[in-house]
Amino acid sequence: MSVESFLTYIQHEKRYSPHTVLAYRTDLVHFTDYILDTYELAPEEARHVHIRDYIVRLMDEQIGANSIGRKLSSLRSFYKFLHRRKIITGSPMAMIKAPKVPVRLPVFVDDEKLDYLLDSGEFFDDTFPSIRDKLVIEVLFGTGMRLAELLGLKVTDIDFYEETIRVLGKRKKERIIPVTKQLVVQLKTYIELKSLQNFNNKSEDLFVTNKGTAVYPLFIYKIVNSYLTYISTQDKKSPHVLRHSYATSLLNRGADLNAIKELLGHASLAATQVYTHNSIERLKTIYKQAHPKA
Structure with a gap:
């Protein structure tokens, strides 16, 4: 009980x-x-x-x-x-320590590879499913939002004038994420195309399946996994990899760690600091390639 x-x-x-x-x-x-x-x-x-x-x-x-x-x-x-609740007088967990967890760096995809996937014109056509699939990847990589946050997006969450998306994160915490003008144009195009589809249900959900119903976790995972297969040989090809790619890209371009924390919706800076390890590893690689004494 x-x-x-x-x-x-x-x-x-x-x-x-x-x-x-x-x-x-x-x-x-x-x-x-x-x-x-x-x-x-x-x-x-x-x-x-x-x-x-x-x-x-x-x-x-x-x-x-x-x-x-x-x-x-x-x-x-x-x-x-x-x-x-005074059901027990003391916690039996007070003397318990969890086993040490090995540090794992976040898996991400290089910007160049994602740019090639999204901008080369080789992988997407003008059909509704293809435009939707591309937009799914654009939104995940362009905002760093979680899969659950993407699933909850409504058309009304997009502010085209301010060029922002309202996201409902963990514990119902709301945050506003800025997006590029290019992504705003893509969102408008997709929403207009979605309204022209012969769906029985005119859903306010931003992303829908080919039948017009709300997308679900496995549906989005399959989209991301199938397209990342074209550009990446790494084992992990999930929506969260695009979140990691977003954060790593911002950090490599000099974004403030606190700003990245707010954009990602992290509760504490400790969760965001893991991305600095990727940045340091990247700097080491550049140093080894470029410095004459390396």
Whole structure:
């Protein structure tokens, strides 16, 4: 019951997204099953030794450090909630440290390759699906927005006069992203073409399928993956790669880190600083290629 109370709390009071609530539910149900089957305890009865045994079990099952860290983060929030509600006197997570996660640099695609994809005229035609597919990539690379934010875009979120797009980010936090004049023209062209399609449903969703229904995560993922295959051999070819490409491109061109943080909708600067590693690696490459003593 305490788990359901916590999930209700983060859904209705904290207003977490359905995706985030589902992730918490998955983690907590997995732990609840473990603690019940192994020790015949309810989750609120667990102690730090039980949590440590749980970590060992996860590691034995070859669960990665990132996934273990996420599960422990879910438990930490859950026990903090129980402590605030005076259901427990202290959190069993107080003495728990997550396994070290190896630093992974964000995967991105070079500007030159994306420019070739979008501007060469080789990959897109004048049909509605092709114009939509191109615009999906243009918007993701031109704004750095998340996949969930793209899915939520409405036609009314575009301010053609101010040349901005209003985005509803994590925890319902709204931000305004500036766009180029070229992208504004492409958006106008697409919206006009969309209105001429014989769709039964005249949806206000910005991006729609070939049948006029709202796009969904796998639909967008397939678009991005299929076109990035033409220009990139790297394994990751997801919408998030275009978000990384946007941030890396801004940083390489001298954009202020705080400005990039605001554009990406990050809650803290720490999340944005990971892009500086890519920038440093790029500088090292340039140095090795250009300096006579390198």
